[in-house]
Structures are given as C-alpha cells and as structure tokens.
Amino acid sequence: MTAISSRPSPICDSPARQAEAVCRNYLSNGRRQGNYWQVGDARNMPGRSMYVRLNDSPKGSAGKWTDAATGEHGDLLDVIQQSLGLLDFKDVADEARSFLSMPRPSPDPAERGMRAPPTPAGSAEAARRLISMSQPILGTLVETYLRGRGITALHETGSLRFHPRCYYRPGEDAPTETWPAMIASVTDLDGKLTGAHRTWLDPAGFSEVHLGRAPINTPRRAMGDLRGHAVHFGVCNDVMAAGEGIETMLSQRSALPAMPAIAALSAAHLSAILFPETLRRLYIARDNDLAGDGALATLVERGNSAGIETIVLTPQLGDFNEDLRLLGLDALKASLRVQIEPEDVVRFIAQPA
Structure with missing residues (x-):
C-alpha cells in the first residue's frame, strides 16, 4: 500500500509522539505487548498480526507499523485513514489535528504542491x-x-x-x-466496480x-456511477429479478433463493438498468408508491422493446421487506408462488425439506 503520510507535512511526525494514545483510540480492539501495540489490521479488526511500535528503538521509529499477514506497512496517519474509512488526505489531517488538539496551519502553497491529488469525492x-x-x-x-429485517438469504x-x-x-x-x-x-x-452504496x-x-x-x-447514500448498474446477487442466465432496495431484493431471495437478483438502489436507476444479453424473462419487484409506478412503466416498456418478457411482482404491503417482516416467510412464498411462471416455481422457490 502507499502510505498516505509519505507526503511531507508537519502533521506527519505528530501522531508518533503520542503513538499509544492514537492506538488506544483508533485501534481499540488491540492491546499493548511490550513496546508494541498488537491488533488484527489497520481497520481495527481483532487479532495480532499487525504490530505498531510505540517508542523509538534501534529497530525503528515510534508509530511505524507492519501487518505480518499481508506485508502492508505504514504509520499512524494510515491507521487513522483506514480505521475511519477516510478517503482524502485533508480529512485524515483534520481528524489527526482534532485528536491531537493541534491548530490548523495556514495554507502553504509549497506543501500543497507536494501532496498527491485527492480522490474526487463520490468517484x-x-x-x-x-x-x-x-x-x-x-x-x-x-x-x-x-x-x-427477517432476511435469511445471505448466500x-x-x-x-x-x-x-x-x-x-x-x-x-x-x-x-x-x-x-x-x-x-x-x-x-461485466462485474467492473462503478460505485458503492x-x-x-x-x-x-x-x-x-x-x-x-x-x-x-x-x-443511505450512494457514490460513483450508478446509472445502468446495480448491486448483484447471483449470476444472471435467462431469468432475473430487479428492484430498488437491497433489503427488498434480499427479502425476495429469502423466498426465491436460486433466482439471481439486482438492486438498482432507487426508482430512477431501476428504470435505467442494463439488460444482460442472455436475459429472456425479467421479474420486476415493485414498491407500492408513485415513484415505483413511474419506474415500473419505463422498465416494462424497455424490456418489451428488447424482446424480454417482463412480469411485475407486487407486494401485499409497502414493499417485499414489509411483507417478509410483518406477514412472514410462508406468506411471502405463497404470494410470489402465484405471481411467477409455473416453471419458475419449481426452479426457484425453496421446496419444503
């Protein structure tokens, strides 16, 4: 990995002077062992494969760390970055200054020039x-x-x-x-990452x-390029289900565990999903609201134009997660059983043991 603190900055040396305090705050799942703080990794996972030097020694400087399991290494600014999930150097520096009660410096053009360009927010x-x-x-x-939320389909x-x-x-x-x-x-x-939710x-x-x-x-917030793309569960062949929310589609998969599904994350993005070349039948899990109705009409028209059979699945309540939570899995299975094609009942609905 590239250490974020490898870019020169007056703040880079400061956390090392309080190495143990930084570790106790940001790596709270670890513990001190002699001159080292041991923890699972820089994301604060439990374990002992990562060790942070707490004081200067002939072996190295305080604040330097190595993960024996992965070979990654860095310093305490990297720990702050990874444990909090921060993406830009400015956010890491602000967090470190806040924790160490350091004053914010005046902008320094020379220092700014030495930093790598920040990752664009939302990219x-x-x-x-x-x-x-x-x-x-x-x-x-x-x-x-x-x-x-009643979801049992975690495969x-x-x-x-x-x-x-x-x-x-x-x-x-x-x-x-x-x-x-x-x-x-x-x-x-193609499985290429375009964004995150x-x-x-x-x-x-x-x-x-x-x-x-x-x-x-x-x-709930999304980032990156969402249009046409989705969160995928399973690999689509000829039949697939699509809907808005992650919880909605995982609820449906609790009743239809073998049916591939995607969550488009919003009504607008649902109407714009891209169709796999092999898709022949699309089940659309609608939400009972006006925004869902508009997306539904657009998606049905697009599917029909592409020669894809489109079948709308309607929940009894507001959405399929409400059906699962409030009515139960058996009621959800019964509702979906009469809405999907008979051949797909045998193919996709979990049969009693």
Whole structure:
C-alpha cells in the first residue's frame, strides 16, 4: 500500500509522539505487548498480526507499523485513514489535528504542491477504496441488521461488506461523524466496480424505531456511477429479478433463493438498468408508491422493446421487506408462488425439506 503520510507535512511526525494514545483510540480492539501495540489490521479488526511500535528503538521509529499477514506497512496517519474509512488526505489531517488538539496551519502553497491529488469525492475510485477498507458481513453488525429485517438469504452476498467506522458528514459545514455501515458494491454487467452504496447502521443493533439503521437524517447514500448498474446477487442466465432496495431484493431471495437478483438502489436507476444479453424473462419487484409506478412503466416498456418478457411482482404491503417482516416467510412464498411462471416455481422457490 502507499502510505498516505509519505507526503511531507508537519502533521506527519505528530501522531508518533503520542503513538499509544492514537492506538488506544483508533485501534481499540488491540492491546499493548511490550513496546508494541498488537491488533488484527489497520481497520481495527481483532487479532495480532499487525504490530505498531510505540517508542523509538534501534529497530525503528515510534508509530511505524507492519501487518505480518499481508506485508502492508505504514504509520499512524494510515491507521487513522483506514480505521475511519477516510478517503482524502485533508480529512485524515483534520481528524489527526482534532485528536491531537493541534491548530490548523495556514495554507502553504509549497506543501500543497507536494501532496498527491485527492480522490474526487463520490468517484468510482473513492468507492473502490471504501470497499477495500471493509470486510465480509458474516458475524458483523450487517448480518445482525439483515436478520433483524427477517432476511435469511445471505448466500451470494459477496457484494455486501461491513465497515465498522464509516465516516458520515451531516452537511457541508458539519463535523464528520463515524457510524458502522453496510457497504454495497455497484457493478456493471461485466462485474467492473462503478460505485458503492452506504447504509449506516445503529451500533446498538436492530430496533423497530429505525429498523436497524443509524438515527441520522440520511442513513443511505450512494457514490460513483450508478446509472445502468446495480448491486448483484447471483449470476444472471435467462431469468432475473430487479428492484430498488437491497433489503427488498434480499427479502425476495429469502423466498426465491436460486433466482439471481439486482438492486438498482432507487426508482430512477431501476428504470435505467442494463439488460444482460442472455436475459429472456425479467421479474420486476415493485414498491407500492408513485415513484415505483413511474419506474415500473419505463422498465416494462424497455424490456418489451428488447424482446424480454417482463412480469411485475407486487407486494401485499409497502414493499417485499414489509411483507417478509410483518406477514412472514410462508406468506411471502405463497404470494410470489402465484405471481411467477409455473416453471419458475419449481426452479426457484425453496421446496419444503
């Protein structure tokens, strides 16, 4: 990896002078062992493969770290960056100054010239970095969140990741907060990453008040290039289901576990999804709202024009996750059974053991 702190800056030496304090705050899942702080990795995962030198010694400077499992190495600015999921040097520097109670320096043109250009906010590259800082969902708060919403279909969910401290900015001038988050990879038909979607989660776990999402104004945000692309679950052959939300499509997969599905993340993006060349039948999981109706009409027209059979699946309540949570899995299966083609009932609906 390229250490973010390899770019000269007066702040680069400061965290090392308080190495243990930085480790205790940003690597709280680790512990001190002699002159080292040991933890799983720079993202604050439990374990002991990464070690941070706490004081200068003949072997090296304080604040330098190495991950024996991956060979990665860096210093404490990298720890701040990865543990919080920050993408730009400015955000890392601001966080470090805040933690160390350092004054903000006056802009220095020479110093600015030595920094690498920041990753554009909301770009596909920023999405790639965020996803690389995340981890698989099993055993994490994301799994707790999904199961709290009644979702049992956690197979083929490699497109979902967990970030324990994903940064969230309520407004342009508001201070940055950190919340755990479900990170979803948005990809094109060839599997190329084009963006990411964040769902910030309540660290206290699932509750009916916020349905497991963090108690913030906008607990869901997307970044990157979404138009035509989606979050994929399974590989499409001739039949596929498409809908807006991740939770909606995973709810449907709880009843139709073998049917490939995509989540377009919004009504507008659902109407613009790209069709795989092999697609012959498209099931559209609609939401019972006006925005969903508009997207539905556009998508049906596009599908018919492309020679694709389109079949609309309608929930009994507001969406298929509401059906799953409030009516139960058996009721959802029964509802979908009469809406899909008979040949697909045998092919995709889970049969009783």
